[in-house]
Amino acid sequence: xxxxxxxxxxxxxxxxxxxxxxxxxxxxxxxxxxxxxxxxxxxxxxxxxxxxxxxxxxxxxxxxxxxxxxxxxxxxxxxxxxxxxxxxxxxxxxxxxxxxxxxxxxxxxxxxxxxxxxxxxxxxxxxxxxxxxxxxxxxxxxxxxxxxxxxxxxxxxxxxxxxxxxxxxxxxxxxxxxxxxxxxxxxxxxxxxxxxxxxxxxxxxxxxxxxxxxxxxxxxxxxxxxxxxxxxxxxxxxxxxxxxxxxxxxxxxxxxxxxxxxxxxxxxxxxxxxxxxxxxxxxxxxxxxxxxxxxxxxxxxxxxxxxxxxxxxxxxxxxxxxxxxxxxxxxxxxxxxxxxxxxxxxxxxxxxxxxxxxxxxxxxxxxxxxxxxxxxxxxxxxxxxxxxxxxxxxxxxxxxxxxxxxxxxxxxxxxxxxxxxxxxxxxxxxxxxxxxxxxxxxxxx
Amino acid sequence: xxxxxxxxxxxxxxxxxxxxxxxxxxxxxxxxxxxxxxxxxxxxxxxxxxxxxxxxxxxxxxxxxxxxxxxxxxxxxxxxxxxxxxxxxxxxxxxxxxxxxxxxxxxxxxxxxxxxxxxxxxxxxxxxxxxxxxxxxxxxxxxxxxxxxxxxxxxxxxxxxxxxxxxxxxxxxxxxxxxxxxxxxxxxxxxxxxxxxxxxxxxxxxxxxxxxxxxxxxxxxxxxxxxxxxxxxxxxxxxxxxxxxxxxxxxxxxxxxxxxxxxxxxxxxxxxxxxxxxxxxxxxxxxxxxxxxxxxxxxxxxxxxxxxxxxxxxxxxxxxxxxxxxxxxxxxxxxxxxxxxxxxxxxxxxxxxxxxxxxxxxxxxxxxxxxxxxxxxxxxxxxxxxxxxxxxxxxxxxxxxxxxxxxxxxxxxxxxxxxxxxxxxxxxxxxxxxxxx
Numbered sequence: 001x002x003x004x005x006x007x008x009x010x011x012x013x014x015x016x017x018x019x020x021x022x023x024x025x026x027x028x029x030x031x032x033x034x035x036x037x038x039x040x041x042x043x044x045x046x047x048x049x050x051x052x053x054x055x056x057x058x059x060x061x062x063x064x065x066x067x068x069x070x071x072x073x074x075x076x077x078x079x080x081x082x083x084x085x086x087x088x089x090x091x092x093x094x095x096x097x098x099x100x101x102x103x104x105x106x107x108x109x110x111x112x113x114x115x116x117x118x119x120x121x122x123x124x125x126x127x128x129x130x131x132x133x134x135x136x137x138x139x140x141x142x143x144x145x146x147x148x149x150x151x152x153x154x155x156x157x158x159x160x161x162x163x164x165x166x167x168x169x170x171x172x173x174x175x176x177x178x179x180x181x182x183x184x185x186x187x188x189x190x191x192x193x194x195x196x197x198x199x200x201x202x203x204x205x206x207x208x209x210x211x212x213x214x215x216x217x218x219x220x221x222x223x224x225x226x227x228x229x230x231x232x233x234x235x236x237x238x239x240x241x242x243x244x245x246x247x248x249x250x251x252x253x254x255x256x257x258x259x260x261x262x263x264x265x266x267x268x269x270x271x272x273x274x275x276x277x278x279x280x281x282x283x284x285x286x287x288x289x290x291x292x293x294x295x296x297x298x299x300x301x302x303x304x305x306x307x308x309x310x311x312x313x314x315x316x317x318x319x320x321x322x323x324x325x326x327x328x329x330x331x332x333x334x335x336x337x338x339x340x341x342x343x344x345x346x347x348x349x350x351x352x353x354x355x356x357x358x359x360x361x362x363x364x365x366x367x368x369x370x371x372x373x374x375x376x377x378x379x380x381x382x383x384x385x386x387x388x389x390x391x392x393x394x395x396x397x398x399x400x401x402x403x404x405x406x407x408x409x410x411x412x413x414x415x416x417x418x419x420x421x422x423x424x425x426x427x428x429x430x431x432x433x434x435x436x437x438x439x440x441x442x443x444x445x
Numbered sequence: 446x447x448x449x450x451x452x453x454x455x456x457x458x459x460x461x462x463x464x465x466x467x468x469x470x471x472x473x474x475x476x477x478x479x480x481x482x483x484x485x486x487x488x489x490x491x492x493x494x495x496x497x498x499x500x501x502x503x504x505x506x507x508x509x510x511x512x513x514x515x516x517x518x519x520x521x522x523x524x525x526x527x528x529x530x531x532x533x534x535x536x537x538x539x540x541x542x543x544x545x546x547x548x549x550x551x552x553x554x555x556x557x558x559x560x561x562x563x564x565x566x567x568x569x570x571x572x573x574x575x576x577x578x579x580x581x582x583x584x585x586x587x588x589x590x591x592x593x594x595x596x597x598x599x600x601x602x603x604x605x606x607x608x609x610x611x612x613x614x615x616x617x618x619x620x621x622x623x624x625x626x627x628x629x630x631x632x633x634x635x636x637x638x639x640x641x642x643x644x645x646x647x648x649x650x651x652x653x654x655x656x657x658x659x660x661x662x663x664x665x666x667x668x669x670x671x672x673x674x675x676x677x678x679x680x681x682x683x684x685x686x687x688x689x690x691x692x693x694x695x696x697x698x699x700x701x702x703x704x705x706x707x708x709x710x711x712x713x714x715x716x717x718x719x720x721x722x723x724x725x726x727x728x729x730x731x732x733x734x735x736x737x738x739x740x741x742x743x744x745x746x747x748x749x750x751x752x753x754x755x756x757x758x759x760x761x762x763x764x765x766x767x768x769x770x771x772x773x774x775x776x777x778x779x780x781x782x783x784x785x786x787x788x789x790x791x792x793x794x795x796x797x798x799x800x801x802x803x804x805x806x807x808x809x810x811x812x813x814x815x816x817x818x819x820x821x822x823x824x825x826x827x828x829x830x831x832x833x834x835x836x837x838x839x840x841x842x843x844x845x846x847x848x849x850x851x852x853x854x855x856x857x858x859x860x861x862x863x864x865x866x867x868x869x870x871x872x873x874x875x876x877x878x879x880x881x882x
Binding site for chain 1: 542550552555558563
C-alpha cells in the first residue's frame with residue numbers, strides 16, 4: 001500500500017490519503033453487524049464456566065477472555081483479570097470446549113434438480129447419451145458453495161465450528177476448503193483454500209475407468225504421466241533449445257502441486273481394501289496423503305501401524321460397506337454390525353495406539369452426534385473423542401497453531417454446553433466462531 | 446424363488462457365523478487324518494490310509510501312521526480324501542470383473558481388487574475347492590492380469606495370493622468381445638471390434654505397439670548409458686497398457702484366452718507363434734475337439750465346462766465329449782466353474798466326464814493335478830504326496846459319485862469347512878434363539 005501511495009502526486013496526496021484511511025477504518029466496522037447473531041465486539045469474558053481446554057487439564061471454574069476473534073486468556077477464575085472493556089457473559093453451569101472440527105463434509109453444495117426420465121423413450125434417450133467423464137482435479141469446491149444459515153446452526157448445535165468441505169464427484173474429485181462456520185459469507189469463512197486434492201476409488205459410468213481395477217490403473221497412469229510431464233517441463237525450462245515444449249495438459253497441471261510438490265491428497269477409503277490400495281499408492285508415489293472414510297480401519301490396524309505418519313480421518317458412519325461380509329449376511333446381521341461392530345472402530349484404533357480424527361463424512365448432523373455417542377458407549381474414551389474432533393484434525397490440517405484447543409492466541413472457536421458434550425441430554429447453548437457469538441434456545445427445559 | 450434365496454441367505458449367514466466363531470479353527474496346520482480311502486491322484490488309491498500334516502505340509506502318506514502329541518486326529522473311516530479342488534476359471538473374491546469401456550485393458554490387475562470378504566469363498570469351500578484362478582471377464586479382447594488365490598476365509602486378502610502361480614493375462618475372442626449379444630442403443634456407437642477379424646487385427650496392432658514401446662525404451666536406456674548422453678534426453682512416457690503387453694512378449698506373462706470356435710483358436714495360436722508369446726490355456730474352448738492335434742502340437746491346454754453347451758450361437762457346436770476326447774488325445778484339460786455357485790459342485794462337473802469316456806481317476810485329475818499344472822503350481826498342490834501343501838477335501842463317498850458330498854475342506858492343514866461342526870453349531874444357534882430369526 002505504501003508503494004502505491006508514493007506514486008500519488010503531492011498536490012493531491014493529503015486529502016486522498018485521509019479519505020482513504022477513513023474508508024479503511026470505518027467500512028469494516030459498519031459492515032461487521034450480522035443479522036441473526038450479535039455483532040463482533042472487541043472483547044468478551046466468559047466467566048464461571050467449566051473449561052475443557054484440551055491442551056491442558058480441565059478447569060473446574062474458569063474464565064475465557066476473547067478479543068478481536070482470538071482467545072486472549074484462559075484460566076481459573078481467580079487467575080484471570082477481566083479487561084474493563086469486555087462484555088461479560090455469565091456461563092455458570094455451562095461447559096466450554098474448543099469448537100469441534102469435522103475434517104470431511106460435503107456441506108453447502110448448490111444442488112440442481114435433475115429431471116428424472118418419465119417415459120421409456122426419455123429413459124432410452126438419456127441412456128443413449130454418450131457418457132462424459134467426471135474428473136475435475138482442478139475444481140476448487142469453494143466456487144460451488146452456497147453457505148446457508150440453517151446448516152450452520154444445525155452444525156453449531158452439534159458443537160461443530162470448523163469443517164473441511166470436499167468435492168464428491170468422480171475419482172479425481174477436486175480440491176477441498178477449510179471453513180469456519182462463522183456465518184454465511186464464504187470468503188469470511190475460509191481458513192485454508194485449497195487444502196487438499198480429494199481422490200475417491202470410485203468408477204466412472206460408461207467411460208473409462210468403469211471398474212475398481214480400472215480406477216487403480218487410471219490413478220497410477222495419471223501419477224506416472226504427471227511425473228513425466230513435470231520432468232519434461234523441467235528439462236524444457238532448463239534448456240529450451242532443441243527440446244520441444246510439452247503439450248499443455250490441464251489435467252496434469254492440476255496434479256503437479258500434489259504429485260510433485262507433495263501438497264496433501266485425501267484418499268477416500270470406503271472399505272478395508274481401499275485403505276490398503278491407498279497405502280500402496282502413497283508408498284509407490286511418495287505422496288503426502290491423508291486417509292478418509294476408513295470405517296473398517298480396525299480390520300487393517302497392522303497395515304496402519306506400519307504407516308504411522310499417514311493421518312486418518314475416520315468417519316462415524318457405521319454402515320458396513322457392501323463389499324463387507326457383514327453386508328452379505330442378510331439384513332439382520334447387517335443391522336447388528338452397524339449397531340455393534342462398526343461403532344467400535346474408533347475404540348479399537350485407540351487401543352492399538354493409532355492416531356485418528358473423527359468426521360461426519362457421509363452423515364447428517366443428527367446422525368453424527370448420535371453415532372459419536374455410540375462410539376463412546378462401545379469403548380472410546382470421551383477425552384480421546386474430544387481430541388479426535390479438535391487437536392487431531394487441527395494437526396492434520398496444519399492448523400494446530402490456530403485451532404484445536406483453548407489457548408491464548410488461538411482462534412476463538414468454542415462452544416458452551418449444558419451437560420457433558422457427549423451426554424445424550426447435552427445441549428449446545430452458545431457457540432463462538434472467530435469471536436462471533438451465537439446463542440441458541442435450549443430445548444425442553 | 447424368493448423363499449429359496451432366503452434359505453440360501455440363512456445358510457450362508459450360519460456358515461459365516463460358524464466360520465467366524467473361530468473356536469474350532471485350530472490355527473496349527475498340524476493334522477492326522479486316519480482311515481480314509483485316499484485318492485492321491487498321482488500315486489493311486491490307498492484304502493484305509495492316513496495322511497499326516499505338519500506345519501501345513503503333507504509329512505507322510507501311508508497306513509497306520511501315528512501323530513506327535515497335540516496333533517488333532519480326524520477319523521475319516523468310510524470317507525474319501527482327495528486333493529483340494531482347483532478351479533482354473535472363476536471370478537469370485539474380486540470387487541470387479543470387467544473394465545468394459547475399452548476393448549484393450551491389459552493395464553488392469555485383478556490382484557489389486559481382491560475381496561477376501563466375498564461369501565462365494567464360503568460357497569466354494571463347502572464344495573471342497575481350495576484354490577481358484579480368478580480372472581478378468583471376457584468383455585475385452587485384451588482384458589487384465591489375473592490372480593491365483595487360496596480360499597483362506599478370514600485371512601487378509603494378501604494372504605490369499607499364491608505367488609508361485611503363473612502370472613496370466615486374459616484375452617477373449619468371439620461373441621463377447623464383438624458384443625454381438627448386446628442391445629445396440631440408438632446414439633451409441635458400436636465398439637470396435639465388431640467381428641472376429643477385428644479382434645485378431647486389434648491384438649496384432651496392440652502387440653506391434655508394445656514392440657515399438659519396448660524399442661523406444663531400449664533406445665533410451667542405450668543413450669542414457671552412452672558416454673555423452675544428450676542434455677535433452679527424456680525417457681519415453683511410461684504406458685501401463687503397453688508395459689503389460691511388453692511383459693507378455695518378454696515371456697513374463699502367460700496368455701489365457703477365452704475362445705469358443707476352432708477358427709479363432711487357430712488364429713490365436715498363429716498370433717502366439719508370430720509374436721512369440723506363451724498360451725497357458727484356452728478358456729471354454731467348445732470346439733477344441735475339432736483341433737485336438739493342433740492344440741496337442743502347440744502344447745496348449747483347455748479349461749472347459751463339462752456340458753451345458755449351445756447357450757449361444759458360438760457354443761452351438763460344443764459337445765459334452767469335449768473334455769473326455771481331448772484328454773484321450775493327450776491335451777491338458779481342466780474343468781472350470783466360471784461361477785460363484787457352480788464352484789461348489791465342481792466334483793459333480795468332473796464326474797460327468799465319466800459318462801463320456803474317462804475313468805474316475807482321469808476325471809478326478811481334471812479338477813486337481815491338471816488344474817495345478819495349468820496354473821504352474823503342480824509342485825505345490827494338486828495331489829496327495831509327501832512334501833506338498835496339505836490342501837485336502839474329505840468326501841462322504843467317492844467324489845465322482847452323484848451321491849457324494851463334501852464333509853471337510855482343509856487348506857495347508859487348517860480346517861476351513863467342516864460340515865458336521867457347522868450343522869451342530871447351526872442346531873445350537875437355532876435352539877438358543879428358539880428357532881431361526
